[in-house]
Amino acid sequence: MDRVRLGIIGMGNMGTGHMKNVLEGHCPKVEVTAFADIDPEKLERANKLNPDAKAFSSADELIASGLVDAVLIAVPHYDHPTIAIKCFEHGLHVITEKPAGVYTRQVREMNAAAKKSGVVFGIMFNQRSNPMYAKAREIVSSGQLGELKRMVWIITNWYRSQAYYNSGSWRATWSGEGGGVLLNQAPHNLDLWQWIFGMPKRVRAFCDFGKYHDIAVEDDVTIFGQYENGATATFISTTGEAPGTNRLEISGDRGKIVIEEGKLKWTKLKISEREFCYTVNNGFESPESEYEEFTAHEPSGHVVILNNFADAILTGAELIAPGYDGINSLSISNAAYISAWKDDWADIPVDEEFFEAKLKELSENEKKNRE
Amino acid sequence: MDRVRLGIIGMGNMGTGHMKNVLEGHCPKVEVTAFADIDPEKLERANKLNPDAKAFSSADELIASGLVDAVLIAVPHYDHPTIAIKCFEHGLHVITEKPAGVYTRQVREMNAAAKKSGVVFGIMFNQRSNPMYAKAREIVSSGQLGELKRMVWIITNWYRSQAYYNSGSWRATWSGEGGGVLLNQAPHNLDLWQWIFGMPKRVRAFCDFGKYHDIAVEDDVTIFGQYENGATATFISTTGEAPGTNRLEISGDRGKIVIEEGKLKWTKLKISEREFCYTVNNGFESPESEYEEFTAHEPSGHVVILNNFADAILTGAELIAPGYDGINSLSISNAAYISAWKDDWADIPVDEEFFEAKLKELSENEKKNRE
Numbered sequence: 115m116d117r118v119r120l121g122i123i124g125m126g127n128m129g130t131g132h133m134k135n136v137l138e139g140h141c142p143k144v145e146v147t148a149f150a151d152i153d154p155e156k157l158e159r160a161n162k163l164n165p166d167a168k169a170f171s172s173a174d175e176l177i178a179s180g181l182v183d184a185v186l187i188a189v190p191h192y193d194h195p196t197i198a199i200k201c202f203e204h205g206l207h208v209i210t211e212k213p214a215g216v217y218t219r220q221v222r223e224m225n226a227a228a229k230k231s232g233v234v235f236g237i238m239f240n241q242r243s244n245p246m247y248a249k250a251r252e253i254v255s256s257g258q259l260g261e262l263k264r265m266v267w268i269i270t271n272w273y274r275s276q277a278y279y280n281s282g283s284w285r286a287t288w289s290g291e292g293g294g295v296l297l298n299q300a301p302h303n304l305d306l307w308q309w310i311f312g313m314p315k316r317v318r319a320f321c322d323f324g325k326y327h328d329i330a331v332e333d334d335v336t337i338f339g340q341y342e343n344g345a346t347a348t349f350i351s352t353t354g355e356a357p358g359t360n361r362l363e364i365s366g367d368r369g370k371i372v373i374e375e376g377k378l379k380w381t382k383l384k385i386s387e388r389e390f391c392y393t394v395n396n397g398f399e400s401p402e403s404e405y406e407e408f409t410a411h412e413p414s415g416h417v418v419i420l421n422n423f424a425d426a427i428l429t430g431a432e433l434i435a436p437g438y439d440g441i442n443s444l445s446i447s448n449a450a451y452i453s454a455w456k457d458d459w460a461d462i463p464v465d466e467e468f469f470e471a472k473l474k475e476l477s478e479n480e481k482k483n484r485e
Numbered sequence: 486m487d488r489v490r491l492g493i494i495g496m497g498n499m500g501t502g503h504m505k506n507v508l509e510g511h512c513p514k515v516e517v518t519a520f521a522d523i524d525p526e527k528l529e530r531a532n533k534l535n536p537d538a539k540a541f542s543s544a545d546e547l548i549a550s551g552l553v554d555a556v557l558i559a560v561p562h563y564d565h566p567t568i569a570i571k572c573f574e575h576g577l578h579v580i581t582e583k584p585a586g587v588y589t590r591q592v593r594e595m596n597a598a599a600k601k602s603g604v605v606f607g608i609m610f611n612q613r614s615n616p617m618y619a620k621a622r623e624i625v626s627s628g629q630l631g632e633l634k635r636m637v638w639i640i641t642n643w644y645r646s647q648a649y650y651n652s653g654s655w656r657a658t659w660s661g662e663g664g665g666v667l668l669n670q671a672p673h674n675l676d677l678w679q680w681i682f683g684m685p686k687r688v689r690a691f692c693d694f695g696k697y698h699d700i701a702v703e704d705d706v707t708i709f710g711q712y713e714n715g716a717t718a719t720f721i722s723t724t725g726e727a728p729g730t731n732r733l734e735i736s737g738d739r740g741k742i743v744i745e746e747g748k749l750k751w752t753k754l755k756i757s758e759r760e761f762c763y764t765v766n767n768g769f770e771s772p773e774s775e776y777e778e779f780t781a782h783e784p785s786g787h788v789v790i791l792n793n794f795a796d797a798i799l800t801g802a803e804l805i806a807p808g809y810d811g812i813n814s815l816s817i818s819n820a821a822y823i824s825a826w827k828d829d830w831a832d833i834p835v836d837e838e839f840f841e842a843k844l845k846e847l848s849e850n851e852k853k854n855r856e
Contacts, residue, residue, distance in 0.1 A: 263726060268637055268734065275761065278768025318689065320709060320717065326762065336719060338691055338707055346691065348707060348719060355634060355736050356758045356771045359743075363639065365726050372730075387727045390646065391697065397649025400727045459828075 118207075118424045121148040121182035123173045123197055125160040128211055128238075129188035132416060133164055140417045143424040150176040173197050177204050184208065184234070184427060186420075190284055191216050191292055195224035198437075202231035209236040209423045213301040214440025216292030217473060218448055219466045221441045228437060235437035236423040240415025241302040242309060242435050243422075246378045249408055250364065250371055251310045253380065260368030260386055265311045265347040271358030272299035272351060279329050286329035289477035294323075294331030296447040300351045304443035305435075307349060311364060313442055314339030314347055316461045319450035326354025330480055337450050369403060378408040489578075489795045492519040492553035494544045494568055496531040499582055499609075500559035503787060504535055511788045514795040521547040544568050548575050555579065555605070555798060557791075561655055562587050562663055566595035569808075573602035580607040580794045584672040585811025587663030588844060589819055590837045592812045599808060606808035607794040611786025612673040613680065613806050614793075617749045620779055621735065621742055622681045624751065631739030631757055636682045636718040642729030643670035643722060650700050657700035660848035665694075665702030667818040671722045675814035676806075678720060682735060684813055685710030685718055687832045690821035697725025701851055708821050740774060749779040 120136070122129045129149065136146050150170035151157045161169050170176040173193075177185065177200050184207035187197050195215040201208045208228070214237060215221040228235040241247060253259055272295060284290025291297060296304070317339045321332040333354050339347035352358070361374040369382045383390075383401045390401040418434070425431035445462050448469050452460035455472055491507070493500045500520065507517050521541035522528045532540050541547040544564075548556065548571050555578035558568050566586040572579045579599070585608060586592040599606040612618060624630055643666060655661025662668060667675070688710045692703040704725050710718035723729070732745040740753045753775045754761075761772040789805070796802035816833050819840050823831035826843055 264641075264721075264723075266639055266721060270635075270736075273771045275765045275768055275770065276763050277766050281768050318691070320689070320711075322715065322717075325715060326759075334717075336709055336717060338709065340691075344693065344696060346705075346707060348721060350635075350637060350719060352635075354758075354762070355741075356754065356761075357741055357752050357774055359734060359741070361732075363730060365641075370726075370728055370730070381728050383727065387725075388697075390727070391725070392647050394646045395648050397646055397652050399646060400644045403728055457830075 115183070115428060117143055117145050118427050119147040119181060119183045120144050120186055121150065121176045121179070121184070122146060122186045122188060123150045123176060124187065124189035125149055125151040125156040126188060129186070130160065130163070132186055132188065132420065133160065135414070135417050135420065137164060140414065141420050141424065143428060144420060148176050148179060148181045174200065177201055177206065182206060184423070187211060190290060191297060195220040198224050199227045202227040202233060205231060205233060207234040207427050208437065209238060209420070210437060210440070211238045212305070212440065213297055213447070214437070214444050216297065217466065217470050218441055218445055218464055219470065221444055225438050225441060234423065234426045234433070236419065236426065236433050237435050237437045237440045238416065238419055239302060239305045239435040239439070240419045241306055243415040243418035244412050245410035246373050246376070246408070247306050247310065249378055250362070250373060253371060254310050254364065254366070258368060258382070259364065259366035259371065261343065261388070262311065262341070262345045262364070262366045264345060264365045265307065265363070267303060267307060267349050267362045268359045269300065269303045269349070269351045270355045271360045272353045273356045273358055274327070274353040276327050279327050286327070286331045287480055288330055288473060289480050291331070292473065293447065293451065294329065294333050295351050295353050296332060296335055296450055299353060300335070301443050301447070303349070303351065304446045305439065307347065308442040308446065309439070311347060312341065314446070314462060315342050316340050316459050317446065317449045317453055318459050319453040321450065321454035326352070330476070332454070335450065337446070339446070376409055376412070380406045380408070382406065486554065486799060488514055488516050489798050490518040490552060490554045491515050491557055492521065492547045492550070492555070493517060493557045493559060494521045494547060495558065495560035496520055496522040496527040497559060500557070501531065501534070503557055503559065503791065504531065506785070506788050506791065508535060511785065512791050512795065514799060515791060519547050519550060519552045545571065548572055548577065553577060555794070558582060561661060562668060566591040569595050570598045573598040573604060576602060576604060578605040578798050579808065580609060580791070581808060581811070582609045583676070583811065583814075584668055584818070585808070585815050587668065588837065588841050589812055589816055589835055590841065592815055596809050596812060605794065605797045605804070607790065607797065607804050608806050608808045608811045609787065609790055610673060610676045610806035610810070611790045612677055614786040614789035615783050616781035617744045617747070617779070618677050618681065620749055621733070621744060624742060625681050625735065625737070629739060629753070630735065630737035630742065632714065632759070633682065633712070633716045633735070633737045635716060635736045636678065636734070638674060638678060638720050638733045639730045640671065640674045640720070640722045641726045642731045643724045644727045644729055645698070645724040647698050650698050657698070657702045658851055659701055659844060660851050662702070663844065664818065664822065665700065665704050666722050666724050667703060667706055667821055670724060671706070672814050672818070674720070674722065675817045676810065678718065679813040679817065680810070682718060683712065685817070685833060686713050687711055687830050688817065688820045688824055689830050690824040692821065692825035697723070701847070703825070706821065708817070710817070747780055747783070751777045751779070753777065
């Protein structure tokens with residue numbers, strides 16, 4: 115096999131975008147041989163774009179067709195795990211759009227099925243391909259920042275107008291999407307949070323539901339996370355602020371990195387602050403530091419991730435974004451909801467029963483109100 | 486009267502610094518005619534610096550001396566209100582070091598005594614004289630930022646080594662100082678928070694006590710505040726991080742200001758985001774904006790505030806930092822302690838009884854442990 119025969123399930127914005135990337139030659143090791151959508155209009159549109167591929171009106175037909183080696187899942191969030199599990203059962207490699215799912219039990223089951231199948235399983239965390247974040251991860255994981263102290267991420271540049279939410283009836287509903295900014299926009303950042311800084315042991319979150327839009331779900335969030343070693347994380351996101359900010363700061367006892375406006379600013383301490391603190395005689399003195407700065411062109415992340423997925427299938431390359439990782443960012447967002455609903459701390463791993471019961475209740479109330 | 490005869494009570498670092506400013510000619514309308522300290526060594530040192538002024542070994546003697554029109558209070562925090570009240574009873578103008586006191590009841594009593602006396606009452610919030618913060622306040626209070634949405638202040642550049650805390654046995658103790666970074670370093674920032682952004686109705690705070698130093702009080706804090714209109718504030722401070730950050734961001738429906746590294750960056754929206762959100766047809770579009778930037782030399786704040794205090798006495802000038810305002814920043818820090826101790830929300834105005842009882846308990850335990 116020198117090319118991966120890819121089937122795309124879900125021909126909305128994302129599925130169409132991925133197919134265009136392949137058709138435009140950005141993914142030479144990928145061929146889109148099939149696609150599926152339950153909406154005839156979307157199917158027709160996709161067919162015009164790519165008449166050589168086979169069009170299916172259901173995921174099941176595509177999965178059973180024998181025309182594909184791998185599947186890209188770009189349907190609404192709730193169905194990511196259900197479709198992925200079917201693919202695994204057919205021995206098909208899978209790359210799913212983010213988030214991995216809506217509730218963690220579902221995603222645990224998906225991960226178990228992936229493991230059992232042994233196929234390649236990726237997730238479209240395209241921002242991992244941004245060299246700034248990859249560099250941050252390298253600095254942190256190599257220990258160059260020392261013992262971690264704090265992360266603060268102000269990621270409020272996910273601005274969306276009411277027109278965005280009006281563009282699909284499933285959007286920003288509990289029953290259709292299962293959440294708001296935490297589940298639709300911020301999963302990238304939640305993933306980078308855990309990828310670079312690790313998983314918190316518990317969170318205290320403050321979610322405002324329908325604060326800036328006529329929607330049921332949250333569009334403004336502040337999460338405070340605590341770590342085993344005492345480190346803390348503050349994560350602030352919204353779709354209701356313009357102009358927003360995207361500024362990530364991470365500090366450890368060996369210095370600090372800040373990523374903002376396409377720059378990674380790294381201040382490196384010459385000795386550990388922890389050692390300095392207890393040895394210096396002057397109470398107001400700070401440890402000496404060196405400064406280094408990185409800039410990089412941000413590549414087309416979707417293409418990088420899809421090509422890497424193909425390489426993993428064809429040559430066994432290591433995945434940049436393994437599908438198994440999807441449960442981490444989802445655990446943070448599930449915990450954030452639990453914390454907001456209970457107005458209290460929420461542990462990670464999350465209380466799955468509580469989460470599912472509350473989500474079900476919200477979804478059912480929503481449906482009732484609509485009737 | 487063409488010059489204010491000033492008495493300084495407390496000849497530690499701050500009191501000495503203020504006296505030097507006057508002696509060096511930075512405050513031409515002020516003459517230091519007396520000073521007081523209970524420590525003979527400090528008194529002797531002050532006497533050498535300023536042999537023309539009268540030295541007193543107690544605050545009471547200085548207050549009763551008839552040698553001063555106004556008093557600058559630079560003693561440990563607990564005694565700010567008690568000494569201020571004595572000054573007011575003698576009809577003396579007062580400028581107190583920050584914080585206003587340790588618990589709000591004490592400060593309410595001080596404010597009442599000030600009001601009854603009718604004298605000039607200031608507080609050394611010298612950072613209010615920083616043109617960046619004054620500009621921010623002007624932008625916000627004139628409504629140019631519109632309806633306020635969010636404040637995020639990362640103010641982690643208050644680094645102190647263990648040597649600092651070892652330099653005085655009262656430092657960073659509940660009985661001697663009544664708190665840590667919130668009461669000693671961050672009051673400036675807490676004051677600017679309320680001065681620019683207004684008072685939150687309640688806070689949820691996370692305080693780590695003795696996290697980075699061998700001390701009883703907090704040296705790492707994250708405060709989340711909520712406002713009547715739904716706005717939120719996140720405030721992060723520590724004395725345990727190097728290099729620290731000082732970055733203040735405020736957003737409203739008319740734009741955003743960021744103060745960092747001596748610059749105020751102002752993004753002004755051409756129309757209200759709230760209006761834009763519900764009228765634009767494109768879901769991904771953001772409102773148009775203009776950008777303006779300010780830089781300014783930061784003056785010697787202590788001198789500005791002391792000169793303004795003298796002008797208020799001599800010519801009725803408006804105070805930049807009225808003493809009455811001190812209760813606001815103290816209310817935020819008291820509420821933060823209550824929230825951390827209770828592991829729950831804390832309203833503002835604070836539960837004074839709970840706060841005082843807990844502070845007393847911590848102070849007494851501390852004394853017992855020392856014996």
